Amino acid sequence: MDRERVKFRIGKDKAFMALVILLSFFSMVPLFLILFYIMRNGLSSLSWEFLTELSKPVGEVGGGIANAIVGSFLLVVIASLPAIPMGITAGVYLSEHKRGRLSYLLRLAVEVLQGTPSIVIGIIAYLWLVISMGGFSALSGGVALGIMMLPVITRATEETLKLIPDSLKEASLALGVPYYRTILKVILPAGFSGIATGILISLARIAGETAPLLFTAFGNPFMNLNIIKPVNALPLLIYNYATSPYPEWHSIAWGASCVLICIVLILNFVTRIIAQRWKVQF
Amino acid sequence: MLEESLEEVKEKLLQSASLIERMMEKSMMGLTQRDEEVLLEVIERDEPRENELELEIEETCIHVIARYQPQARDLRTIMMVSKMNNDLERMGDEAVNISESALFLIKRPEVKPLIDIPKMAEETRKMLKDSLSSFMDEDPQLAKSVCERDDIVDGLRDQILGELVTFMASDPTTIERSNHLIRISRSLERIADLSTNISEDVIYMIEGKTIRHGKFENSKTAFEA
Amino acid sequence: MESTVLRTAGLSAYFGDNRAVKDVTLSIPEKMVTTIMGPSGCGKTTLIRCFNRMHELIPDSKVEGKVFLREEDIYAMNPMIVRRRVGMVFQRPNPFPTMTIYDNVIAGYKLNGLELSRAESDRIVKESLGKAALWNEVKDHLRRKGTFLSGGQQQRLCIARALAMDPDVLLLDEPTSALDPKATAHIETLMTELKKTVTLILVTHNIAQAGRVSDFTAFLYLGELVEFGSTGQLHTAPRDKRTEEFLRGKFG
Numbered sequence: 077m078d079r080e081r082v083k084f085r086i087g088k089d090k091a092f093m094a095l096v097i098l099l100s101f102f103s104m105v106p107l108f109l110i111l112f113y114i115m116r117n118g119l120s121s122l123s124w125e126f127l128t129e130l131s132k133p134v135g136e137v138g139g140g141i142a143n144a145i146v147g148s149f150l151l152v153v154i155a156s157l158p159a160i161p162m163g164i165t166a167g168v169y170l171s172e173h174k175r176g177r178l179s180y181l182l183r184l185a186v187e188v189l190q191g192t193p194s195i196v197i198g199i200i201a202y203l204w205l206v207i208s209m210g211g212f213s214a215l216s217g218g219v220a221l222g223i224m225m226l227p228v229i230t231r232a233t234e235e236t237l238k239l240i241p242d243s244l245k246e247a248s249l250a251l252g253v254p255y256y257r258t259i260l261k262v263i264l265p266a267g268f269s270g271i272a273t274g275i276l277i278s279l280a281r282i283a284g285e286t287a288p289l290l291f292t293a294f295g296n297p298f299m300n301l302n303i304i305k306p307v308n309a310l311p312l313l314i315y316n317y318a319t320s321p322y323p324e325w326h327s328i329a330w331g332a333s334c335v336l337i338c339i340v341l342i343l344n345f346v347t348r349i350i351a352q353r354w355k356v357q358f
Numbered sequence: 359m360l361e362e363s364l365e366e367v368k369e370k371l372l373q374s375a376s377l378i379e380r381m382m383e384k385s386m387m388g389l390t391q392r393d394e395e396v397l398l399e400v401i402e403r404d405e406p407r408e409n410e411l412e413l414e415i416e417e418t419c420i421h422v423i424a425r426y427q428p429q430a431r432d433l434r435t436i437m438m439v440s441k442m443n444n445d446l447e448r449m450g451d452e453a454v455n456i457s458e459s460a461l462f463l464i465k466r467p468e469v470k471p472l473i474d475i476p477k478m479a480e481e482t483r484k485m486l487k488d489s490l491s492s493f494m495d496e497d498p499q500l501a502k503s504v505c506e507r508d509d510i511v512d513g514l515r516d517q518i519l520g521e522l523v524t525f526m527a528s529d530p531t532t533i534e535r536s537n538h539l540i541r542i543s544r545s546l547e548r549i550a551d552l553s554t555n556i557s558e559d560v561i562y563m564i565e566g567k568t569i570r571h572g573k574f575e576n577s578k579t580a581f582e583a
Numbered sequence: 584m585e586s587t588v589l590r591t592a593g594l595s596a597y598f599g600d601n602r603a604v605k606d607v608t609l610s611i612p613e614k615m616v617t618t619i620m621g622p623s624g625c626g627k628t629t630l631i632r633c634f635n636r637m638h639e640l641i642p643d644s645k646v647e648g649k650v651f652l653r654e655e656d657i658y659a660m661n662p663m664i665v666r667r668r669v670g671m672v673f674q675r676p677n678p679f680p681t682m683t684i685y686d687n688v689i690a691g692y693k694l695n696g697l698e699l700s701r702a703e704s705d706r707i708v709k710e711s712l713g714k715a716a717l718w719n720e721v722k723d724h725l726r727r728k729g730t731f732l733s734g735g736q737q738q739r740l741c742i743a744r745a746l747a748m749d750p751d752v753l754l755l756d757e758p759t760s761a762l763d764p765k766a767t768a769h770i771e772t773l774m775t776e777l778k779k780t781v782t783l784i785l786v787t788h789n790i791a792q793a794g795r796v797s798d799f800t801a802f803l804y805l806g807e808l809v810e811f812g813s814t815g816q817l818h819t820a821p822r823d824k825r826t827e828e829f830l831r832g833k834f835g
Contacts, residue, residue: 243677247741250637250673251691251748252666261694265681356680357730359775359795421815425794 114333121331131297131313131328141332143299147214147307148283151293154218154303155282159225160275166226167233167271168259190227197223198288206292214300214307217293221285225278232274236267241358269354276347280340286311310336360426364435367418368494371439374411374446375490377404379483381453382549386479389460389542390472397464400457408450415443434566438559442493445552449486452545452552459538459545469525469535475542478514482550485511489556498564501557505569511550518543585612588782589634589669589752594648596629596638603629605806606648611752611799616774616783618797618814620790622834626806627786631754634784635669636662652751667691670745671754675761676737678729678744685725687740688712691748707747714780715743716773735766739773752782759792771796790830794818802826 129140166182173179198220205216240263248258264271289295294306295316310332317329381404388397419440422428428436485504492501522536558570587610596604603626611617619627632638633646636657650657657665678687688708692699699707708725712718717739721732729740738758745753755774759767774783774796787793793800794814801811802823810817810826821827828834 241675241677243673243675244679246637246673247677247679247744248690248694249640250635250666250671251694251744252663253691253694254663257694257696262679262681266679268681358680359772417815417819420819424818425814427791427794 111337114330114337117327118330118332118334121327122334126328126331127335130299139328141310141313141328141335143296144308144310144313144332145335146299146301147293147296148309148311150214150301150303150307151218151221151289151309152279152282154214155221155225156275156279157222158219159222159229159278163226163229163274163278164233164264164271166230168237168264170230170234171237186227186230189223190231193287194220194224194285195287195290198290198292201288202291209304211304212292212294212306214293214303214305217289217307217309218303220288220292221282224282224285224288225275228278228281229271229274232277233267233271236270236274237263239270239358240266266356269351269356272354273347273351276343276350280343280347283339283343284311284336286315290315310339360422360428360432363418363422363426364428364432367415367422367436367439370411370415370418371442371446372490372494374408374415374443375486377408377411378446378449378453379486380404381408381450382456382479382483382486385453385457385460386476388457389463390476392464394461394464397457397461401454405450405454408447412443412447412450416440419443431563431566434563438563441559442556445555449549449552452549455545456542459541462538463535466535469522469532469539474514474518474521475539475546478511478518478543478546481507481511481514482546482553485550485553489553489560492557493560493563496560496564498561501560501564504557505554508550508554511547515543515547585615587611588613588653589784590651591633592649592651594630594633594650595646596626596633597645597647598629598641599643603806604633607803607806607808609801609808609811611782611784613782614778614780615798616778616785616796617799617801618785618787618793619801619803620787620793620829621803622829623788625803627788627803628756630803631671631756631784631786634752634754635671636665637671663695667695667748668750669752669754670748670750671756672738672741672745672758674757676734676741678732678737678740680728680730682728683726684721684729684732684740687729688743688747690744711743711747712740714746714777715739716769716776717743733766734762735769738762738766738770742770742773742777746777746781750781752784753777755783755785757787758785760787760789767792790818790832802829804829 126140127145128142130143131141132139166186170179170182170186201216201220201223205219206212209216244266245258245263248262249255253262289309289312293309293312295312296306296308300307314329314332314336317325317332320326381400384396384400384404387393388395388400419436422436423433426432485507488500489504491497492499492504519540522540526533526536555570558568562568562570590608590610592608594604594607595602605626607630619630621627629638633650634657638644639646639662646658652660652665652668657669678684679690682690685708686693688711689699689704691697692704692707709718709722712721717736720736721740724731729737732740738761742753742758759770762770771792774785777783778798785793785797797814799812800814800817802809802817802821802825804825810821810823812822817826818830821830
């Protein structure tokens with residue numbers, strides 16, 4: 077192997093490395109562009125009043141997005157209440173039963189649900205709840221979002237629990253601990269990090285979902301805490317205001333986008349911290 | 359585990375050795391004091407007990423090797439314990455021989471006053487005691503000294519033999535009795551030899567060097583120690 | 584004369600149609616170390632898992648015959664109770680990673696919802712860690728999670744955890760095969776101490792370890808109990824040819 081050839085190969089290596097770095101850099105560009113634009117356009121709208129006041133009618137100065145923030149929060153709570161226990165339970169079942177009819181069907185259902193477009197889920201919720209209840213409501217919106225959370229949580233739970241070695245379960249059973257306590261007090265705590273991560277990721281996801289809310293929660297110019305009445309949410313507000321003809325509303329939309337992005341970023345950040353601190357090494 | 363088993367087997371070996379010592383003492387006492395009972399004890403009670411101990415010790419030695427695969431010093435120890443065990447058993451047989459001859463002699467008049475035989479017995483007993491002490495105290499010096507005294511006992515045996523031959527030549531009626539006395543001296547000499555064996559085994563156990571079969575001069579440590 | 588703490592009568596265990604333990608009848612003497620020895624796959628782990636009713640947790644498994652713990656039929660008892668009286672230590676040390684050392688030791692009580700006063704649990708922790716020869720090494724770190732412990736220490740923690748339940752019998756399934764030689768030696772010494780307070784049943788395919796540690800040995804081959812006797816006897820002059828072949832290393 078003469079020196080020329082070796083040099084050429086080293087050169088090739090370096091060129092390849094440079095290409096990889098360059099492409100990675102480029103793939104970060106959209107993210108930074110988004111953040112940059114939103115910050116640039118939205119930061120000016122942010123203020124304490126912005127976050128705490130209700131929206132004002134067109135023409136009036138000021139106004140805020142408080143009802144949208146509260147509405148989003150309400151929807152997340154309604155979505156989480158059924159989704160988290162159901163998701164975790166399904167995940168536990170799937171990790172315990174790798175074979176069998178129910179496992180197969182459950183797995184299939186989760187996969188299909190994960191791939192279902194959010195607007196379709198919205199339509200289902202519309203058919204189930206909006207029509208039967210006779211009107212739009214926070215409840216129907218929450219249910220739609222909950223359905224979207226379900227497969228993410230189930231998947232995350234199953235994958236986390238799969239990583240926990242059987243010996244842990246055996247250790248508990250060998251002490252005479254009944255099965256359900258073993259799951260609740262040994263296995264789930266050991267998988268806390270992964271499960272919590274799954275929940276937070278699903279939250280971050282639904283925080284920004286708009287389509288299903290279009291015909292379930294519907295939106296509301298006023299503050300509403302009644303779950304059987306329509307409610308506003310950040311994505312809804314952004315959609316409505318951004319497509320409106322009023323420039324004041326556009327800037328509000330930018331501001332709301334800013335808030336939404338910040339919430340998502342914070343959620344992701346918190347997720348990382350939790351995953352790190354509570355991680356259990358096997 | 360291993361340490362405990364080794365301690366246990368060493369203890370048993372010492373028990374066996376004390377028994378042999380007593381057997382020797384008793385057979386001598388029975389001879390010099392014409393005590394038939396004590397001689398019968400040696401033959402009927404002590405020797406079977408010695409055989410029992412020998413079997414126990416042998417079994418324990420094999421078990422220790424099988425279970426613990428002892429290494430280096432522990433291995434030498436257990437192997438030598440096994441050999442010493444055999445030697446002790448043979449000493450027991452010799453003590454029985456002495457007692458049997460004594461039983462014959464005490465029923466008949468003396469050929470001559472018993473001086474040399476008790477002397478030889480005492481010398482032999484000391485050799486046995488010292489060889490066992492050198493084992494317990496792990497004292498190669500003591501062991502070496504036992505090996506050197508073997509010549510003394512051999513000399514005594516030759517002396518006794520010479521004397522008795524003279525007796526037998528002059529008075530044929532003393533032949534049978536003299537024969538038994540010669541047997542006794544030969545048994546004592548064998549016990550002394552076996553004590554020497556034990557001492558050689560002790561040196562191997564402690565130092566890992568063998569001085570058997572005249573490799574005496576080659577064992578530097580045995581000289582210097 | 585030893586008394587029997589656990590005995591089986593015609594015990595068979597199945598995985599589906601596969602009979603892994605075939606008609607085993609044996610008596611385990613009390614306060615002794617009994618080793619179940621045999622080549623890989625001979626059914627020894629399956630056998631001891633019948634003693635604490637863990638085998639039945641496997642789907643499509645079956646157990647025939649009887650197992651008596653102090654003359655009580657364990658298959659007529661509540662399985663949770665059986666598992667508290669017959670403790671188990673596994674091949675890979677498995678302390679609960681989310682619990683402190685202190686909590687690990689009394690985990691059997693906590694997880695079962697059994698109430699303990701502070702004084703009682705302190706006492707149990709100290710005693711169990713003491714019996715497992717781990718107290719001095721961890722007494723100042725009881726509130727830390729056990730993850731910083733070495734493999735050998737973790738295994739001793741698992742032993743302490745099992746001992747805390749005050750079992751009649753402790754099952755040890757190849758407890759040292761995942762440990763380095765020094766940790767192995769510790770555990771072996773520990774076993775010779777432990778047998779004074781609790782009966783030990785050890786599963787191993789390590790013949791030398793079986794010889795060093797146990798008082799009695801059972802040789803299992805292809806699910807059958809081939810021979811059972813005192814360890815010294817079995818290692819020196821086994822009665823069955825298969826035992827002999829195994830000991831001599833002809834198969835393993």
